[in-house]
Amino acid sequence: MGDGHAVTLTADELRRDLRDGSEQAARRAHIPPLDDADLEHLADIFLHPGRVTGVEPGHEVILTKDGCANTLYSGQMSSGVGVPLSREQGIRVMERAFGFDTMEVGHPDYSFKPAKPLLALEQLTMEQAQLDCIVPLFYGAMPNMGLYYRPDGPFDNPADLLPDGRVEEARDAQLEAADRLRRDILYVARGMADAGADGIDLDTTASAGDAELLASLQAVEQIVATTDLAVEVGMATELVLGFHGGLEYGGRRLAGMWPHQQLAAVEAAGAHIFGPAVTTDTGRTSPWNVARACTFVKACTRIAEIPVHANVGMGVGGVPTVEVQPSDIVTRAGVALVEVGGADGL
Amino acid sequence: MSLCHALASGMGGIRTAGDLVARMQLRKMRQPQARRYVADKLGVGVIDLTDSTLMRELRAELDIGVVTGVPGAAKGIAAKMNIAELLDVPVGCVEKLRTRTRRT
Numbered sequence: 001m002g003d004g005h006a007v008t009l010t011a012d013e014l015r016r017d018l019r020d021g022s023e024q025a026a027r028r029a030h031i032p033p034l035d036d037a038d039l040e041h042l043a044d045i046f047l048h049p050g051r052v053t054g055v056e057p058g059h060e061v062i063l064t065k066d067g068c069a070n071t072l073y074s075g076q077m078s079s080g081v082g083v084p085l086s087r088e089q090g091i092r093v094m095e096r097a098f099g100f101d102t103m104e105v106g107h108p109d110y111s112f113k114p115a116k117p118l119l120a121l122e123q124l125t126m127e128q129a130q131l132d133c134i135v136p137l138f139y140g141a142m143p144n145m146g147l148y149y150r151p152d153g154p155f156d157n158p159a160d161l162l163p164d165g166r167v168e169e170a171r172d173a174q175l176e177a178a179d180r181l182r183r184d185i186l187y188v189a190r191g192m193a194d195a196g197a198d199g200i201d202l203d204t205t206a207s208a209g210d211a212e213l214l215a216s217l218q219a220v221e222q223i224v225a226t227t228d229l230a231v232e233v234g235m236a237t238e239l240v241l242g243f244h245g246g247l248e249y250g251g252r253r254l255a256g257m258w259p260h261q262q263l264a265a266v267e268a269a270g271a272h273i274f275g276p277a278v279t280t281d282t283g284r285t286s287p288w289n290v291a292r293a294c295t296f297v298k299a300c301t302r303i304a305e306i307p308v309h310a311n312v313g314m315g316v317g318g319v320p321t322v323e324v325q326p327s328d329i330v331t332r333a334g335v336a337l338v339e340v341g342g343a344d345g346l
Numbered sequence: 347m348s349l350c351h352a353l354a355s356g357m358g359g360i361r362t363a364g365d366l367v368a369r370m371q372l373r374k375m376r377q378p379q380a381r382r383y384v385a386d387k388l389g390v391g392v393i394d395l396t397d398s399t400l401m402r403e404l405r406a407e408l409d410i411g412v413v414t415g416v417p418g419a420a421k422g423i424a425a426k427m428n429i430a431e432l433l434d435v436p437v438g439c440v441e442k443l444r445t446r447t448r449r450t
Binding site for chain 1: 347348349350351352353354355356357358359360361362364365367368369371372373374375376377380392393396410411413421422423425426429436437438439441442443
């Protein structure tokens with residue numbers, strides 16, 4: 001299940017849930033559902049009797065990861081396992097022991113706002129890690145525009161203003177916060193370019209809605225124009241929320257964008273990798289959630305001109321929203337997003 | 347969870363050619379194109395890129411870093427200097443090193 005509990009399905013129930021999950025995504029986003037061959041392939045993946053499964057040889061993809069080594073030394077809030085390792089040691093472990101294709105340096109709070117005043121320390125970590133490791137190294141952080149609102153930040157909180165009907169004030173506050181966010185992302189990115197990073201990962205983008213996405217896209221434009229960094233934009237969820245509601249990018253309204261529309265905006269901004277996120281429904285089965293995620297991701301990979309790395313961590317990509325992940329579903333979700341969704345990476 | 351994905355779906359990083367293909371994705375190549383590019387540069391087939399036995403030997407021969415601890419083998423940024431030349435792509439930290447050591 002989407003909440004991690006184990007259930008038993010008959011083959012007919014499995015196929016019903018796969019089709020239903022795909023059709024739900026197709027109806028909502030006005031995209032094609034998975035065809036019969038895709039659904040049968042998904043059924044094969046779920047009916048595999050082994051506890052874990054894997055892609056066919058030759059179908060392997062590139063892994064990028066938000067936070068990376070943070071999940072080794074961090075605590076419960078980041079699904080961390082509390083191992084006493086430094087970030088540099090963690091990166092080496094992920095590279096050499098776990099066989100990851102890329103790695104990241106990231107602040108423990110993993111947002112641009114707290115990383116900004118510590119940029120010099122973050123640059124030192126990047127420089128040292130680049131001397132030691134071989135795989136490409138990103139700097140990763142979340143735009144996380146919610147941190148710019150009171151009580152955590154300087155701007156009025158739209159969540160306080162909107163219930164009072166102060167719509168224009170809420171919109172103004174979002175635009176002020178978005179401008180500050182854009183400048184902070186750019187400041188950190190340029191610092192990381194100076195430190196020799198290979199790329200920058202904007203993770204969980206648009207978590208605070210359309211104004212956050214606008215700030216992120218504008219930052220991407222400027223990063224691409226002024227540095228040699230590769231830019232990955234990973235999203236927060238499948239639908240961009242319209243907390244502002246009136247913002248556009250390239251003539252397209254940002255609020256209400258589905259993953260294939262988000263991809264077009266991210267490509268137009270000049271990013272190098274797009275990470276669609278599809279949130280798991282905890283009340284549905286995992287086959288239903290995986291089929292739904294594959295439908296959204298396939299709508300991206302059909303048209304993408306840049307690599308698509310599907311988000312497949314806790315609570316997204318069909319992976320259950322639960323602290324300790326069932327390995328059978330995690331491996332099946334990843335394999336499905338690659339072999340049915342057509343993802344270039346996870 | 348990370349380890350699940352690495353084993354089930356990942357290319358294998360420096361165990362195989364995952365880091366090399368990743369570098370081409372950073373240049374906007376999608377996976378089939380990136381795999382083909384790296385395979386051509388290495389002179390192997392696309393299917394060989396995730397053959398850990400073959401890639402272990404080839405990586406040692408090309409001195410682009412191996413996953414085991416081998417004295418004398420290129421490590422870290424030294425391996426990346428060789429990778430930049432092999433793939434014919436600039437690597438940011440390598441360019442910084444060249445600038446700081448006044449090497450071209």
